[in-house]
Structure formats: structure tokens, C-alpha cells
Amino acid sequence: MVESYQNPILRGMYPDPSIVLVEDTYYMVNSTFEYYPGIALSKSTDLLNWTKVAGIIDAKEQADLSEAKSNEGIFAVCIRYINDHFYVITTNFAEFKNFIIKGKLNAEGEIIWDKQRIEIDIMGIDPDLYHENGHTYIPFTGYIDDKGTKAIQQVEIDLSSGKIIRGPEVISLGTGGRDVEGPHIIKRNDAYYLLAAEGGTGVGHMITMFKSDNLWGPFEDNVSINPIFTNRDRANETLQNIGHADLFQDVQGNWWLTCLGTRPSTIGFKQITNMGRETLLYPVDWTHEWPEINHGIPSEIVDMTAFPTHQKTLTKPQKLSVFYDSFDGPVLNPEWISLRDSLGKDAFLQDATLTLKGRHTTIEQEGTPAFLGIRQTEKAESFTVTVADTTAVNTGKIGILSMINDNHFAAILVTKQDEQFVVHRYQKVEDLVIEEPLGTLDSLPVQFELINQPATKTFTVTDGKKSLYFETSALHFSNEAIAALNTGDIQGIYALDDAEFVINKVQRKCL
Template sequence: MAEMIKNPVLRGFHPDPCICRAGDDYYIATSTFQWFPGVELYHSRDLVHWEFTGRPLDEKRLLDMTGVPDSGGVWAPCLTYEDGMFYLVYSNVKTFRNYYKDVDNFLTYSRDIHGPWSDPVYLNSSGFDPSLFHDDDGKKYILNQIWDHRDKNDPFDGIALQEYDPEQQCMKGEPVQIFKGSSIGVTEGPHLYKINGMYYLVCAEGGTFYEHAVTVARSKNIEGPYELSPYHPLMTSFGHPELRLQKCGHGSLVCTQNGEWYMAHLCGRPEGVHKRCMLGRETSIQKLKMTEDGWFVIDHPSGLPQNEVPSPGLSDFIVSERPAKRVFPAKLPDEFQTLRIPLDQRWMAFNEERQSLVLYGKESMESLHTQSLVGIRREHFDFMAETSVRFWPVNYQQMAGMALYYDTTNYFYLNVSWDEVLGRTVSMIICDHGEISVSGERCQIADGENNVYMRMNVKNKTAQFSWSPDGENYFEIGEELDATKLSDDYYNEAEHGLRFTGTFIVLCCQDTSGQRCPAEFEYLTYSPSGGEA
């Protein structure tokens, strides 16, 4: 019996999945927003087991996000495979908070999923969520959502289609609006497929939170008109609070070698009375079937997103286990990312003898430009993380440590710094919608103690930080913190603007005096503990 697909297949911050197949290999690309390198890629042979395979936008020539706002950057990439070539279409969103969305859309390509990837080809700036469609007559088309800045109440102006010339590497002709969306509204995330001579347009609607949905329309002509499915919407969890998978939407389709259809989509798993999704928007997979009149529906009698789904079949694909303890022999382990831009030798180095990471202090935790900060995703409800840092600040403008981090305005930061009276100290900084406070007392570090050991113990909705001078005897610092505040939902409730990312465990170093005071991190341990992953 085939192994079941257990949702979500990608836990933690993995939104906006685009799935494709190249021979016997399946790939998923997900959004990374302001985190660098851009676009997460995962590989599978059975849709059950997924292994990280890289981030293609790993150079500033491909992606420069200097100054982009929190939750800006790379939105909803599109990965396709055609005639032995991988094509990646992506955006770089530079502003999005008010009337306008300043966004540039690009295309890069490679014959190998591991690269090298071509120099980016600029496409357009008319809207976000760009995708690429390869027609069976050899023509290629770019689709994207159109943004109408004039209409504050309903700026989503449907889906546009325009031909792309691969020889000249430029857009061709004029864009055509092919779909205005359904009554659900907020139409975005388009993907186009040609099946049995018909063009099927799959879109996200309803916004990316609890009203999210997947809409399907079809046409005999690529430019429309597109007829809305009578089984509309194809998928949503809205109105079904009993479902474990919420916020279901933003789908893309893949056909197996045997002609079965599956859909990758984003989802969230809320916890607590506030129904906040601490692991962010994740990726799940549903099995589809086609009705007698040629429309897609969920392959389950309920028509609702399922926690477990039959897979196409088993394979010999084995996913390597990540070690609990991450060390730094001569480079960052693959799962680590930085903010907005790569960290070069001015801000990051490695002590190969101790297999440690050295970060040189740079800008504050509020900076949208250059932060000396590296991090990994939170992928479990319960976990413990730990590090050891050597840091010798000489003034209060210098600090380093470990944080549970959402973005520049929401984080919990256990740090070593300097106090004029106490000398070296450990303290717990809370940033809540940009308001800074200190939780608990500042703790003095005794003379002669080189390393400071730091630990965070996260149990679902709460986080407790502690520190140790010897790595054995730990002392709690500050109060037990509400980890649900590090979520998209917390922003939306307080109307502080939209956010779309997820929580990271980060190591960081700041020196706003400009002296580049170094902090040496000997390891980072991330250990899931109990409960549901």
C-alpha cells in the first residue's frame, strides 16, 4: 500500500508553494520574502518525503533586497520545467504598505536545479505573483496580478497575460486582462495549465488568511473569456473551524507520470484562544480528481483539505536527518539565512579550529539594510534551542546573543551587552510592535567567564529564556513570554499592517558605534521536543 502524504509536508515558514515535475522528480518552490538567499527549493520522488535542495537567488546580481520592508522581497515564485530547462520567475517587492506596490518581476533559468542560474531577465512591474506558462505551440506567457493603486478598497485588478519572447529575452505585445476574479475577490497567485485542449487558470483568492481559497476557471482560448468552475471554490477551509489545516489557498498543480493530479497549497495551523499560527504559513498537498464535465475537485467526499492524502507510490528516496547541533566548520549550514543581503567577510568569518561562527557587529535590530544576523526556521511547536557566545563589549552600543525573531518590530532577544555600573551583563529585550522593553533584571557576568551559554525553551505558545556561565547551571531570565505574538495574526489583530513570514531562531551581533565588535558563536542547537511537529 502506498505511503500517505502527511500534511503539512513542509513545516514552518514555507508559503506560496509552486510545484512542478521533471521526469521522476518533483520540486516545490516557496516564498522567502526578506530572507536571503531567495526562494526555498525542495525535492521529492513520491510527494511524501521532501528534502531541501537549495536557494537559487544566492547572489546580489540575482536579488538585492537592501532596504526592503519587513515581509517585502520575494513573493510567490513560480518554478517550471520545459525541454530540459528549469525556469524561475520571481518578484522583488520594495514597498507595499499603502497605496502603491513597487515591485520588479524577473526570470532566471538553469539546466540544473542546483544552478548556475542565468542573469535575471527583467519582465515587468505592473503587479506581483508572476508566473510562466509554456504553451504546446512553443509560445511562452507571463501572468501576474495587476495592482490598481487608485482603489484603496479593492486594488486587486484581476490577472494579466502577456507573451514572453525567449529569444530576445523580453516581453512581447501588450498585456491582456484575462480574468477579473470571482465574488470572493483579492485575486492573485495565477498559474495556467493546458489540459485536453482547454486552458485552466488556477488563482488564489480571499486574501492569505482565514478566508483564503483556490479558484479555477477555464477557456478554449488563452486570452479568454474564462468560465468559473461550477464547483467553485476548488478548495477553502473558511467556514470550517474544526479543520486542523486553516488558511488553505494559493494552489499550484502537478500531474504524475500516471496521470494523477495533485495540488500544493499553503495552510496554517492555529493554536490557542487567539487562533494564531506560530509556525507561519506552511505547505500541504491535496489529491485532485477531474469530474465528468472536466473540472477539478478535491479527491475526498467532503471536498475539504485533508490531513493525510494517498501518495502516487513509494520510491527509494531517503531524506537525510538534520543534526540537532549545528556547528560552523567553514561556512553556514544550508538551512541558515540572512536578512535582505548576503553577509560578506566584512561582517562574518569562521574559526575553523573551533568550528565556530564570528559575526562582526553592524546595524541595530531595526535596520532594513545591513544586520549581522543569521537564522533558521522554527518548524515545531515545541523545541529547545541553545548557543554559546564569546563577546567582550566595551560600551552599551554593542550587544550580541540569540533571539526568537519574527521581524524588525517583533522579537525576544537574550543578549550580552555592557553597563557602566555592572560591566558585562545579560538581559532580555522584548520588542512588541516596535516598542522596546527589558524583561527581568540585568544579570552581571563575573570576571573571567569567557563564554555565555544561552537557551530558549519554547512550548507551543510560550517561550522561556535562560542563561548560564558554565553550560551546566542555567538561570531563567525574564518572564514566560507569549510566543503567539511572533505571528502574522498578531499584526493583523492590532492593525499594524500585514505580515506574511514566520519565526526564526537567530544569532546576531550589533555595534551601532561602528567599531565592529566581534561575537563568536560556537554552535546552535535546535531540538524538537514532544507534541505534534
């Protein structure tokens, strides 16, 4: 029996979690912003070990991400199961469109998602989906005046067309914290509960809850319980920025809460965050009128001994697995993501290798460069790329790159001049650009490596005989550096111009 587990349960940039149970399987969605495919999807039968499956948005008819700026794109996502179908609702901030995508399980247990979306004409973000007695309601957050006042509003829609039947109407102003958002409605014992987040996605973030006898409110605050879950006044806790939650029941009928949080590193007198917002999970005791979440403390280690009925759902020990890809499958591992669109024929699997063809588009151009990345998942971890000898640098460049947005990134890049391979550092920190040669290698690189530490990132390349490297501060890739918490660090392979970068294997592991 699992006596404890460790948060986050989804590590790296997996914010705004929403979970639904269908038969014996839990399905989770997360926001992806400018990364492609849009809307991360994972599934589990034990709540602690999650399998990544293909992202939901893979067509422009669903959502056009091609013009998404950094920290834009797919915002908060909600997943629900209604009348034997999955419904995912979200906002594409790049188009400022709210929409639903419908899906259906096939005989093989895969969800087939509609390519056409159902648009909802609301002015706001963070839409929820609540269905009752054949009626569908969407709470969302948006401005209600020209002074910047936000409120939770609600509409009733026709689920098949998205047409608004009633609303929008304000159902809550929150407790008075800034940026009331992330609404979800839950019905229990003939009462309606409104779950929300307030305080902004930062150190003041908190989860709040309201109650009403009427679905249209008013939803009333209870000062004795709000905020219902937060670490805003607990600077000593390893998890911070707790907010944007969803409540759901397991196969035993027990209540759980999933929410986002961060794991900042303390560097001297500073705290910096490189993984972005991650997915947390907590048992909930809802014996009385209001739920009690993990004894009120958002802890990193969750002690389950006081939750014996919840323990029955945790049927397998938690495994924090490494990422290893030798490219021997028929399709690319779903953990790989690109920027804003598919790379199409410029990235393909063949003979247990991945080939990435270079493009003229660069990282800082807000387009779709030849970049494939995976999330940084630990404060101290390595990212190692083994290069195939069929790689052709030609007149282009190959290398590895770590980024948090298109103005804060660094890469170690290799070009070919005559019979030598020239190694360069290329880094951008806002408007500062660093370009410097690091030396030469006599032969084609056999390995690139990035060593992430809480305070530093070290980029290395070797041809097996000689190694060249540079080190830079992790602060430059932090949420604090870009003054935004939407995204986290992504590390990956990068090719420019006519280079053909061929990879044998990639590994990410905790140090």
C-alpha cells in the same frame, strides 16, 4: 506502502509553493520576502521528504533586497522547466520588478543559476510561466482601475529577452472574492484551466478554478465547483488560510496540488499563528472535467488508501526530521538565512564551529545585522545553541533572538562588565521597547535556549552553574500581531558591535 502522511510537508515559513518534475526529481520554490538568500529551493524524489538546497538569489544583479522592508522582498515564485532549462519567475516588491532567472543542471546534479535576470515590464505580482508551441505566456495579478479592482491579466513574451509581444489583457476577474491572485495555467484535454487564489491571505482564503477553450480566455467560472478547495467555513480544521496553489503531475502521471496553509494555535478565545504560511500537498482525482482535491477537504492528515496509483509515488515514509548542525561541512547549511543580504566574511565556518562577528546594525534598522536564523517549524519546539569557549564578547553583545518582523522580536543578550557577564532582556512590540537586566553570570555562557510553546516563548542562558531567563507571550510574534501573514517566526543567533560569537552546535527539535 505509505497509507497516510502529515501536512505541512515543508514546515515553517515556506509560502507560495510551486513544484516542477524533472526526470525523477521534484523541485520546489517558495517565497522568502526580506530574507536572504532569496527564493527557497528544495528537492525530493518521493514528494514527502524534501532536501533544502542553496537559495536561488544570492547576487544583487538577480534581485536587490537591501532596501526591503519587513514583509516585502521576494513575493510569490513559480518554477517551470522549458527546453532543458529551469525558469523561475517572481516579483521583488522592494524594487517592484518582475523577472525571470534561468538555471541549468550540471553534471553533478546541481542547478547553476544565471546571475543576470530577465526583466518583465508588467505592473503586478504573482507571475506564472506557461509555455506552449514555442510561445511563452505570463498570467499575473494587478489592478485594472483606480478603484482597487484586481484581475488576472496576461502577456505573451519573448522568453530570451522578456520583451512583451502581446498584452496585457484581462483573462479573469475571479469569482468576486477579494484579491484574486496566484494564477497558474494548466492545459488538459485541449482545454485551458486557470488556477487562482481569492479572499486575501487570511481566514477567507480559497482556491478557485476557471476554464476556457482559448488561452486568452474568457476563463469561465463554474459556481458548482468554486471555491474548489478551502477551509474558510471549517473553523474546526487544524489547517487554515488555504490558498495560493499549483497543480503538477508525478512520475506516474497522477495529479497533485500543492498550496499554502497555516496551523494556528488556539489560546483562550484567540487564534494565533507563529509559523506563518507553510507548504501543503494533496492528491488530486482528475477523472472528470474538474479536479477533485483530497475529497474536497484540506486536512492535516492525508489518507492515501483511496488513491492507490498516487501511493506508488510515495516511495518512502515521511520523516519529520530535527535540525542539527555541528558545522562540520564545507558550507553553511542552507536552512540558515540572514536579512536582506549576505553576511560575507562576518559569518564563517572553521574547525567545526560557526563564527558570527558582530555588526553595529541592529534588527530594527531594516539593514543586514549580524543575525543568522532558522524557521520555527512547530508550535512546541526547542532551539538550543551551544557556545564555544573561543567566543569573545569584548565590548559587544551576543545572544539569541526570535522575530516575525523588525518591530516584533525579543532577544536574550549578554554583555561583559569587568569579569562578569550581564544578561539583558531586549524586546520590541511595535512602539513598545522593553530593556531590563536579568542578572549576572560568573563565566562565559555555555548555552542559550529558546522554548517555543503555543502561548509563550521562554529565553534562557546558562554558564553551566547558573541560569537566567524570561518569558513572553507568543502573541507578540504572531501574524495577527503584525496584521500580515507573509512571514513566520525566525529564531537565530545575534551579535552586536565587536563581539565574536562562536558556536559549536545548534539543534531544533519538537517538544
